[in-house]
Amino acid sequence: MTTAPQASFFAGIARRGLLFIMSSPSGAGKTTLSRKLLAADKLISMSVSVTTRKPRPGEVDGKDYYFISNDAFETMVADGDLLEWANVFGNLYGTPRKPVETALAAGRDVLFDIDWQGTQQLAQAMKDDLVRLFILPPAPDVLRERLIKRAQDSSAVIAKRMAEAAHEISHWPEYDYVVVNDDLEKAHQQVFAILTAERLKRRRQLGLAEFVRNLTKEL
Amino acid sequence: MTTAPQASFFAGIARRGLLFIMSSPSGAGKTTLSRKLLAADKLISMSVSVTTRKPRPGEVDGKDYYFISNDAFETMVADGDLLEWANVFGNLYGTPRKPVETALAAGRDVLFDIDWQGTQQLAQAMKDDLVRLFILPPAPDVLRERLIKRAQDSSAVIAKRMAEAAHEISHWPEYDYVVVNDDLEKAHQQVFAILTAERLKRRRQLGLAEFVRNLTKEL
Numbered sequence A, B: 001m002t003t004a005p006q007a008s009f010f011a012g013i014a015r016r017g018l019l020f021i022m023s024s025p026s027g028a029g030k031t032t033l034s035r036k037l038l039a040a041d042k043l044i045s046m047s048v049s050v051t052t053r054k055p056r057p058g059e060v061d062g063k064d065y066y067f068i069s070n071d072a073f074e075t076m077v078a079d080g081d082l083l084e085w086a087n088v089f090g091n092l093y094g095t096p097r098k099p100v101e102t103a104l105a106a107g108r109d110v111l112f113d114i115d116w117q118g119t120q121q122l123a124q125a126m127k128d129d130l131v132r133l134f135i136l137p138p139a140p141d142v143l144r145e146r147l148i149k150r151a152q153d154s155s156a157v158i159a160k161r162m163a164e165a166a167h168e169i170s171h172w173p174e175y176d177y178v179v180v181n182d183d184l185e186k187a188h189q190q191v192f193a194i195l196t197a198e199r200l201k202r203r204r205q206l207g208l209a210e211f212v213r214n215l216t217k218e219l
Helices: A030-040 A070-078 A097-105 A116-125 A140-147 A155-169 A184-199 A208-216 B030-040 B070-078 B097-105 B116-125 B140-147 B155-169 B184-199 B208-216
Strands: A019-023 A044-046 A049-051 A065-067 A082-088 A091-096 A109-113 A130-136 A177-180 B019-023 B044-046 B049-051 B065-067 B082-088 B091-096 B109-113 B130-136 B177-180
Touching: A019 A030, A019 A116, A019 A184, A030 A044, A030 A109, A030 A184, A049 A070, A070 A082, A070 A091, A082 A097, A082 A116, A091 A097, A097 A109, A109 A116, A116 A130, A130 A184, A130 B208, A140 A155, A140 B208, A155 B208, A177 A184, A184 B184, A208 B130, A208 B140, A208 B155, B019 B030, B019 B116, B019 B184, B030 B044, B030 B109, B030 B184, B049 B070, B070 B082, B070 B091, B082 B097, B082 B116, B091 B097, B097 B109, B109 B116, B116 B130, B130 B184, B140 B155, B177 B184
Parallel strands: A019 A109, A019 A130, A044 A109, A049 A065, A130 A177, B019 B109, B019 B130, B044 B109, B049 B065, B130 B177
Antiparallel strands: A049 A091, A082 A091, B049 B091, B082 B091
């Protein structure tokens, strides 16, 4: 017979964290859904990228980005310290490997707001830890309205933005899950359910074998 | 431009249903969790088995089981009309194929309360449509108490029941998800999240390609 009181036996199962990727065309509500997910759950946090671009007013180093030099960035690439990186109009952006691996090993999850290219790179680096979610807008009108909402934009800028959105959307078949953001609260519940379910996958619950061993020791 | 009002564009994505399997040792709360899931969601219903055993008082044909003859059962086996079947102490039990396939094609889900052997057979028949969940009790005391709760049982009966529970539990690594039923309401939320997430898997949402085509037609 066990002498420890029953209530203390189950204290959760140790698990490996996961990388939760949300991609979408701009205007599908991804940023709002990311914020709601971060607010709803303490075990997931946003990945902070390194970048060589200059900080914009109000941006905080270590929170919005880690602002680093071109030399430092290139050293990280050479040392394999970035899980993925990209050159966007001459500025370099990348995801540092170490904080992600530390989080996963500690059973914490990391949220990524990246496009299909970053997703493909991450998939190569971290295959089994990845959960890929694509967010779609509910209707063409919604998408178009959001893409043209800044009235001062030229039609050339708008056309370019639409082409980018169409291209981003064309990569939806590379994702594990798809949520249509028709109703913000419903979409949030769906995103939260995906995170909850993925944490309950047997293979992520590293402490299960030991838990079952102790559970059945005296049967 | 579309002429239809935006609100009518998104009417949900047609999807293929799934087979939701819950297994556990007896006494882990699986029956209660099944009932709660059926009550919480209208698109999932319990699979009704065929059996050759006689109805017990109160059992309704077509609801609890389809009660059929040995000959009828053997014809179903011969015709491939059962997804899985087993002989339990001389009585035959099986899962009819047709209602399951009809449900899946209509985007409805089917809940199965079966053991590891039935799960293995279903996995062979319906691989991609299967979601396998194993429920564990939170502590050895809880498991033992539930296994011996019927005071009139002999120690031989209790020992046999414990051996069966240990054997059932030993198959947990064959499941996709594991939930520890430490708190009934929390476990229910977790089971519900798994169902919600699995429905959002890209490959089950058969209508996505068409939806995306219409969404991006005018970009």
